[in-house]
Amino acid sequence: MADENTILTKIPDELTLQIAALLRNGLGGQPTTTNSENLSLGIKLEGDNYALWATLMKKAIGGRGRSSHITGEPSPPSKDDTAFAKWEQDDQCVFTWLIQNIDASLVNNVSQYPTAKTLWDGLAVTYGSETDSLHVFDLHKRANSLRQGGDTLEDCWNKLQKIWMTIDRRDPNPMKYAEDIQIYNNKVQEQRLYQLLTTIDDKLEPIKRDILKKDPLPSVEAAYAMIRREVARLNILKPSTTEINRPI
Structure with missing residues (x-):
């Protein structure tokens, strides 16, 4: 210990x-x-x-x-x-x-x-134990079950980042050689990408599909940037209340 x-x-x-x-x-x-x-x-x-x-x-x-x-x-x-x-x-x-x-x-x-x-x-x-398996399990469970709900996209991202940072500290990369370290890190990135896409609202399904079609898959940071741009675009295109209520 x-x-x-x-x-x-x-x-x-x-x-x-x-x-x-x-x-x-x-x-x-x-x-x-x-x-x-x-x-x-x-x-x-x-x-x-x-x-x-x-x-x-x-x-x-x-x-x-x-x-x-x-x-x-x-x-x-x-x-x-x-x-x-x-x-x-x-x-x-x-x-x-x-x-x-x-x-x-x-x-x-x-x-x-x-x-x-x-x-x-x-x-x-x-x-402070870095080998607390129960705590690491709980962190992974929280990351997998997190949903956006009424939170903003930024709030979701910050919550996931906090969980991931704690996982990295408590359960660091166990690999020894550079090639194995990179393979492990790539798998972690892929897992976190799936967690991000699962967390965000279903109304963003089109951008989720676009991200998953990419080969190779983007990093979780790049995927978040793509989602942010799409959210910004949708907000810009969203009709105002006045336009919605305007008689045809």
């Missing part, structure tokens, strides 16, 4: 960009508070966003000089040491910060840990 540092070093470029965006925008418009008893990142751990959350959380705790309570270095003082009472108070504070930044639906599963370090390690094992 990879340790927490190994997990964090594998954050993909997309997550790095998300971190930069959050920092530019003041952590989602909710800057870290100055009250020593409270700390808000502006985002909460929801499971899929562990890598981003852990990176920001580690920086926020480190910024308040409490990194040792999640890294374990240096080791805490013994219980008979006069410094233990102060260490325990600080540890409870860090524990509270962690809980404050975890989604309410997950709190009951993690609140039983005795120290901030054991809580931090438990979160890394539960949500």
Whole structure:
């Protein structure tokens, strides 16, 4: 099992960009508070966003000089040491910060840990594991069952992208040689193309068929661009309400 540092070093470029965006925008418009008893990142751990959350959380705790309570270095003082009472108070504070930044639906599963370090390690094992087969299965299930419904095309694309990014992080390409890596990536692209076409509205069946007739099949990004152009064309050609109601 990879340790927490190994997990964090594998954050993909997309997550790095998300971190930069959050920092530019003041952590989602909710800057870290100055009250020593409270700390808000502006985002909460929801499971899929562990890598981003852990990176920001580690920086926020480190910024308040409490990194040792999640890294374990240096080791805490013994219980008979006069410094233990102060260490325990600080540890409870860090524990509270962690809980404050975890989604309410997950709190009951993690609140039983005795120290901030054991809580931090438990979160890394539960949500940072790259070999969590059940979670990977759930992600694939969500991608396959996603439907546009009342969402915009862009909303659907963003939801799929988020799921795919998490799958890539938790279930990376297992191939060793360049040719095999490319073959695997091509199959993944094909699968994601089918997921995109399944997700979007049935009213776009004509453009779906056009995409599937292409040989070779386009990448999922190219297919999305084609669909966007078609949606834009249909919106331009759509008659206005005035035209619809105009008497013949």
